[in-house]
Amino acid sequence: MAEDVVTIDDLIKKVLSYNPDADVELLKKAYIFSSEAHGNQTRIEGSPYIEHPLAVASILADMKMDTTTIAAGLLHDTIEDTTITAKDMKSHFGDDIAFLVNALTKLSRMEFMTKEEAQAENFRKMLLAMAEDVRVILIKFADRLHNLKTLEHLPEEKRQRIAAETLDIYAPIANRLGIGWLKTEFEDLSFKFMMPELHEEIVKKIAKRKEEQEVYLREIVREIETRLKEENIAGKVSYRIKHSYGIYQKMQKQSITFEQIQDVLGIRIITDTKANCYAIMGIIHSLWTPVPGRFKDFIGVPKSNMYQSLHTTVIGPKGERVEFQIRTADMNRVAEEGIASHWKYKEKGAPTEKDSRYIAWLRELVQSQKELPNAKDFLEELKGAVVPDVVYVFTPRGDIKELPSGSTPVDFAYSIHTQVGHKCVGAKVGGRIVPLRYQLKNGDTLEIITSTTHKPSRDWLKFVVTQRAKTRIKQWINVEERTQGVELGIKIMESELKKHNMSNTLMKSDEILQAAKSLGASSLEELFVSVGFGKISPHQVINKLMPEKPAEEVALKPVKPSAEQKGISIKGIDNILYHTAKCCYPVPGDSLVGFITRGKGVTIHNKKCHNLERLAVDNARLIDVEWRQDGEATYPAR
Structure with a gap:
């Protein structure tokens, strides 16, 4: 179904409804500028392009954003898709809007080797910009939401990619920023595409049961309202049926069918004080039996996105489970609008202390990206940072830490600092020693025991769950193994140089650096690692260091036996100087070929020797060689 087209008058009316003092002239100016810049451009389905920035601005107005942010929404594609420059933007609209539009443009102007690499780097850039000014992500959210609503016009492959990206990244970030309604829209629209x-099947089943369930919910609402009136407690009661993607998640998580889901019904009660929240909870538990383990107090211990509410699930009057959320009006506003609720009417990008609490997790992530040069590693850590299922644990000083469900003391240690993780030798929960693989529980108070001599263990990778811990452990292992590889490679090369009476000074010479590059190693360290790990043989390096002589010439000192005495016939000629090549050690039974060297006779090779391809360039110096039937000789074992 086509989206309703937003006009500039619609937008202004919406903004004035929540901000009577809004700078309407700025919005008009931004609209005219954007409209003229996009000119006759159209979207893929043929509609005028200006409809998209208007829709984005309207979504920002739904978030009750300031006029600066909404104006930037109107202008967000002008630098990317038109001839307008960042300088033009600054001269017409000033630094603030120019920064926002330019930050959004940079997210789209990156070229990479692969789509996966592009996606990873795109999100890294987005979060860096977001940490500097949260309005960047809010505009990006609005842009993504409108694109999702018109996704049916894109090719199937692109629809799938955008929908998956939204589910993996955008919806969880919206949740971390506390914008509940946006998270739900992202999830349901992405699920649809x-x-x-499956989406259609679930939607139809929801619709089929809706009438019956609404009758049931209205009965519960009436009973609660009656009790609240009797107790003289203010409360606004509403009900809802869980959205399609939320139901799908329950089906997946619990491995059940739609018909087996018990808690798809929800009731929300908005009251005026925190004390009333707890009083209402008591009333609900007196009316119906609470389900054990389903009571959660997010008022006493708020989520990291500042979400506050009491949650409980009860067995309703007809035996069907019903989930309750109880909170104040202020808590409800924060629950629905999140960080956007703190940006109303603001015209400056600097976040307040409350804003900073929303993005503390982001600042930690941005700080950690300095340790993660690989964009894909950063993307994995981002995905781990926005997981919905979490546990809340306390430091010994009483600070709250939020970690994914299943986290261990090692995950906790790495969440504090990389070095705390590396040096972690043990942990105490509530003063009691616990194993490092112990799974943390809500309310645990955790103390990490460290040792300056301790190092990470590869075994930790078997039980840590946070991407941060996994990445830091793998990085340490890679560095440690690389160091060992370098040391081993140096020892091998020093031994090989000594074996061939070559000076150790070659180890730091231009010659060995050139040899390294010719073998595909970018540096001496890379060469030694490759030798240490067996990717490059020391013989290959020696060959490169003495290119004027075939490698086999430095392999053995030539001897001067009779060919007849040593069991080898060289083209029917006796008493010719020869020696066997150390690179292939030919023994009786091998097919042979000889290579005539300058002044040192013939070098005998196995016909399968890898060095022959290079020697064959001078074909005239190759000679037939065979084993004599009556020959006797001793040969090195292979």
Whole structure:
């Protein structure tokens, strides 16, 4: 179904409804500028392009954003898709809007080797910009939401990619920023395009049961309202049926069918004080039996996105489970609008202390990206940072740490600092020693025991769950193994040089650096690692160091036996100087070929020797060689 087209008058009316003092002239100016810049451009389905920035601005107005952010939404594609420059933007609209539009443009102007690499780096850039000014991500959210609503016009492959990206990254970030309604829209729209048949099936089943369930919910609402009135407690009661993607998640997580899901019904009660929240909880538990383990107090211990509410699930009057959320009006506003609720009417990008609490996790992530030069590693850490299922644990000083469910003391240690993780030797929960693989529980108070001599263990990778811990452990192992590889490679090369009466000074010479590059190693360290790990043989390096002589010439001192005495016939000629090549050690039974050297006779090779390809360039110096039937000789074992 086509989206309603937003006009500039619609937009202004919406903004004035929540901000009577809004700078309407700025919005008009931004609209005219954007409209003229995009000119006759159209979207893929043929509609005028200006409809997209208007829709983005309207979504930002739904978030009740300031006029600067909404104006930037109107202008967000002008630098990317038109002849307008960043300098033009600054001269017409000033530094603030120019920064926002330019930050959004940079996210789209990157070229990479692969789509996966592009996606990873794109998100890294987005989060760096977001940490500097959260409005960047809010505009990006609005842009993504409108694109999702018009996704049916794109090719299937692109629809799938955008939907998956939204589910993996955008929806969880919206959740971390506390924008509940946006998270739900991202999830349901993405689900619709990723699994259209399953989505349609669930939507139809929801609709089929809706009338019956609404009758049931209204009965519960009436009973609660009656009790609240009797207790003289203010409360606004509403109900909802869980959205399609939320139901799909339950089906997946619990491995059950739609018909087996018990808690798809929800009731929300908004009251005026924190004390009333707890009083209402008591009333609900007196009316119906609470389900054990389903009570959560996010008022006493708020989520990291500042979400506050009491949650409980009860067995309703007809035996069907119903989930309750109880909170104040202020808590509800934060739950729905999140960080956007703190940006109303603001015209400056600097976040307040409350804003900073929303993005503390992001600042930690941005700080950690300095340790993660690989964009794909950063993307994996981002995905781990926005997981929905979490546990809340305390440091010995009483600070709250939020970690993914299943986290261990090692995950906790790495969340504090990389070095705390590396040096972690043990942990105490509530003063009691626990194993490092112990799974943390809500409310645990955790103390990490460290030792300056301790190092990470590869075994930790078997039980840590946070991407941060996994990445830091793997990085340490890679560095450690690389160091060992370099040391081993140096020892091998020093031994090989000594064996061939070559000076150790070659180890730091231009010659060995050139040899390294010719063998595909970018540096001496890379060469030694490759030798240490067996990727490059020391013989190959020696060959490169003495290119004027075939490698086999430095392999053995030539001897001067009779060919007849040593069991080798060289083209029917006796008493010719020869020696066997050390690179292939030919023994009786091998097919042979000889290579005539300058002044040192013939070098005998196995016909399968890898060096022959190079020697064959001078074909005239190759000679037939065979084993004599009556020959006797001793040969090195292979």
